Amino acid sequence: MKVGLVSFAHVHAAGYAAALSAMPGIELLAADPAHAERPPSELGGPTLAAQLGVDHVDTYDELYAWGPDAVVVCSENADHRADVLRAAAEGVHVLCEKPLATSSADAAAMVAACEEAGVFLMVAYPVRFSPAFAAVVASSEAGDLGRVRAVSGTNNGRVPTSRAWFTDPARSGGGAMTDHLVHIADLLDALFHGQRVVSVYAAANEILHPDLGVETAGLVSLTYADGVTAVIDCSWSKPAHYPTWGGLTLNLVTDAGLVDVDPFVQRVDGFSESARSPLWLGYGTDLDQLLLAEFLGAVRSGVQPQPDGHVGHRTVKVVEAAYESLRRGQRVDLDWS
Amino acid sequence: MSPYTVGLIGAGGIAHAHLPAWLQLGADVVVHSLVGAPELVAEHGGRVVDSLEELLALSDAVDVCTPTPTHRDLVLAAAAAGRHVVCEKPLALTVDDVTAMIDACAAAGVSLYPGHVVRYFPAYAAMHDAVADGTLGALAVQRFQRIGAAPRMAWFHDDEQSGGIVMDQMIHDLDFARWTAGEVVRVHATRTTGSEGGDGPALPVTAQVILTHRSGAISYVTGTWGHADVTFQTRFEVVGDQGLLQHDSADHQPFSANGLPAVAGSGYRPTVPYSESPYLSEIREFHRAFREGVEPRVSALDGRAAVAIAAAANASIRSGSAVDLEVLS
Numbered sequence: 001m002k003v004g005l006v007s008f009a010h011v012h013a014a015g016y017a018a019a020l021s022a023m024p025g026i027e028l029l030a031a032d033p034a035h036a037e038r039p040p041s042e043l044g045g046p047t048l049a050a051q052l053g054v055d056h057v058d059t060y061d062e063l064y065a066w067g068p069d070a071v072v073v074c075s076e077n078a079d080h081r082a083d084v085l086r087a088a089a090e091g092v093h094v095l096c097e098k099p100l101a102t103s104s105a106d107a108a109a110m111v112a113a114c115e116e117a118g119v120f121l122m123v124a125y126p127v128r129f130s131p132a133f134a135a136v137v138a139s140s141e142a143g144d145l146g147r148v149r150a151v152s153g154t155n156n157g158r159v160p161t162s163r164a165w166f167t168d169p170a171r172s173g174g175g176a177m178t179d180h181l182v183h184i185a186d187l188l189d190a191l192f193h194g195q196r197v198v199s200v201y202a203a204a205n206e207i208l209h210p211d212l213g214v215e216t217a218g219l220v221s222l223t224y225a226d227g228v229t230a231v232i233d234c235s236w237s238k239p240a241h242y243p244t245w246g247g248l249t250l251n252l253v254t255d256a257g258l259v260d261v262d263p264f265v266q267r268v269d270g271f272s273e274s275a276r277s278p279l280w281l282g283y284g285t286d287l288d289q290l291l292l293a294e295f296l297g298a299v300r301s302g303v304q305p306q307p308d309g310h311v312g313h314r315t316v317k318v319v320e321a322a323y324e325s326l327r328r329g330q331r332v333d334l335d336w337s
Numbered sequence: 338m339s340p341y342t343v344g345l346i347g348a349g350g351i352a353h354a355h356l357p358a359w360l361q362l363g364a365d366v367v368v369h370s371l372v373g374a375p376e377l378v379a380e381h382g383g384r385v386v387d388s389l390e391e392l393l394a395l396s397d398a399v400d401v402c403t404p405t406p407t408h409r410d411l412v413l414a415a416a417a418a419g420r421h422v423v424c425e426k427p428l429a430l431t432v433d434d435v436t437a438m439i440d441a442c443a444a445a446g447v448s449l450y451p452g453h454v455v456r457y458f459p460a461y462a463a464m465h466d467a468v469a470d471g472t473l474g475a476l477a478v479q480r481f482q483r484i485g486a487a488p489r490m491a492w493f494h495d496d497e498q499s500g501g502i503v504m505d506q507m508i509h510d511l512d513f514a515r516w517t518a519g520e521v522v523r524v525h526a527t528r529t530t531g532s533e534g535g536d537g538p539a540l541p542v543t544a545q546v547i548l549t550h551r552s553g554a555i556s557y558v559t560g561t562w563g564h565a566d567v568t569f570q571t572r573f574e575v576v577g578d579q580g581l582l583q584h585d586s587a588d589h590q591p592f593s594a595n596g597l598p599a600v601a602g603s604g605y606r607p608t609v610p611y612s613e614s615p616y617l618s619e620i621r622e623f624h625r626a627f628r629e630g631v632e633p634r635v636s637a638l639d640g641r642a643a644v645a646i647a648a649a650a651n652a653s654i655r656s657g658s659a660v661d662l663e664v665l666s
Contacts, residue, residue, distance in 0.1 A: 149531055152545070203555040205477060205554065207475055207476070207553055207554065207577075207578060209578075216477070217555060218555075219556075221547055228529065229527040233557060235478045237477065237478055238581070253563075255531050255540075257564070258567065331525065331658055
């Protein structure tokens with residue numbers, strides 16, 4: 001199978017390249033034409049491709065002329081729409097980095113274009129594939145939890161510094177709320193079977209890294225149609241020298257009791273004298289590998305992969321509502337009609 | 338010098354925490370309660386008196402440990418008798434009631450302190466000290482979680498009497514969030530309750546409060562009253578531009594066993610084994626304040642601000658909208 005990598009703008013591109021290279025039967029070709037527009041300190045283009053051991057072409061025309069069966073879009077968030085529409089126009093299945101788009105209108109257009117072209121659109125929400133999350137879904141489906149009454153979620157990380165566009169709202173769509181709200185919104189979409197978020201309230205600030213000009217801390221309350229509330233801390237609140245990138249946790253209040261889900265907690269703890277900092281050796285399941293396996297399996301089998309473009313769209317709509325709530329300082333209702 | 342005499346009113350859960358503390362500090366304690374006073378003193382010490390009047394006449398200070406709706410009148414009675422007052426949180430259900438209590442105590446020249454005991458829990462106090470000395474820099478975002486078995490007494494589950502989980506349980510963390518991050522200007526809250534089941538209250542009860550502080554910092558406070566098997570647990574994470582602090586009461590246990598018969602947990606009232614009871618630390622400060630005029634770490638104005646935040650949260654739960662809060666002077 002031929003898989004194209006569209007852009008190295010997102011840091012996850014390197015991880016996907018490594019995982020895809022290790023998979024048998026996958027031919028990989030990358031194109032990162034916009035690398036010259038990014039700061040020289042940010043590795044990209046043929047240089048990064050060479051480091052990753054991946055073939056590289058200079059234009060998307062060449063990438064598509066190669067005849068890929070599928071592409072993985074890792075461009076800047078604001079470019080997702082154009083890049084997914086191109087894939088659809090070429091009749092190529094597409095896995096798109098999260099968030100799917102920087103506006104709900106863009107996301108809807110991408111979903112429509114892929115459906116019209118008959119290609120799969122999948123969104124890169126790897127935590128869906130966490131065995132810990134699968135366990136809570138299984139408990140819920142088995143009826144062991146009764147009803148979920150409330151959720152407290154955290155998706156915290158260091159402020160992204162390795163790619164400047166992440167903190168340029170024109171390129172990324174926004175700050176921490178854009179980056180870190182969608183993962184948990186997606187998990188709850190899965191846990192609650194696509195149940196709609198009916199209202200959103202958000203509070204945010206720029207106290208951490210005030211020079212960036214985007215929100216770096218955010219608390220967002222989502223109320224679902226059945227009255228369940230989830231509050232998500234989506235802050236970039238891990239200090240720059242924290243021993244790991246961050247993490248994601250869910251705490252569910254259910255009829256049966258409380259449930260904690262911490263997919264990234266598995267680690268060996270220690271301390272490095274030379275680095276004068278704690279050592280955290282994480283060892284959980286490789287979620288990117290499972291995500292890619294779902295996508296490639298779908299391309300082979302013709303069965304729609306999950307998370308699909310619809311949940312990508314729904315989660316972008318929640319982010320959009322969160323920004324609207326911030327502007328108004330008030331809870332906002334979502335219109336799903 | 339004759340021993341310091343404390344008049345303890347009420348004999349419920351919190352009286353069981355306060356009475357041993359007063360006794361340990363050498364106070365003479367007289368207890369008055371509509372129910373449970375003989376059992377309370379039989380367990381801990383002190384002696385029962387038959388009327389509020391007798392209690393007020395005998396006491397140097399009064400400790401109000403009764404259900405919330407009675408706080409106002411009892412504090413006013415203590416003030417009228419010229420007695421200093423400790424009053425369990427929440428001071429009252431409304432800001433107006435608390436203001437009346439503060440005014441009455443001020444007019445009588447007596448002190449009033451609210452039992453915001455979480456300020457005396459060692460992990461919380463350590464975190465506050467670090468925030469206060471600037472270790473974390475400017476605070477940006479805080480999270481507080483409090484989980485326990487639901488209280489058994491029916492009045493806790495009647496919003497009219499207790500103010501519900503936000504006013505009764507979460508007020509601890511609402512007070513703390515304000516202590517570390519400053520005055521609160523906006524509150525958004527939601528609450529959900531499980532289905533009615535059997536003869537007890539509908540459980541779980543859980544609420545989620547988002548605060549915006551005047552500084553711009555934001556806080557998330559959540560609490561749960563669960564069924565009887567839910568073990569008491571608290572968590573916090575506080576982040577500033579110079580670092581973060583986090584704590585989970587389930588972690589860092591100085592004693593654990595493997596293979597021993599299970600030790601029953603304490604569902605509702607938190608205990609901190611292996612370090613001084615935070616109730617003793619709290620009562621010691623109030624005792625010292627009454628006798629020596631040394632201000633404790635919590636004031637009646639703090640208690641009023643906490644009631645204002647909790648009342649705003651309850652208003653937000655009812656209306657579905659965020660509520661702007663006027664900062665009281």
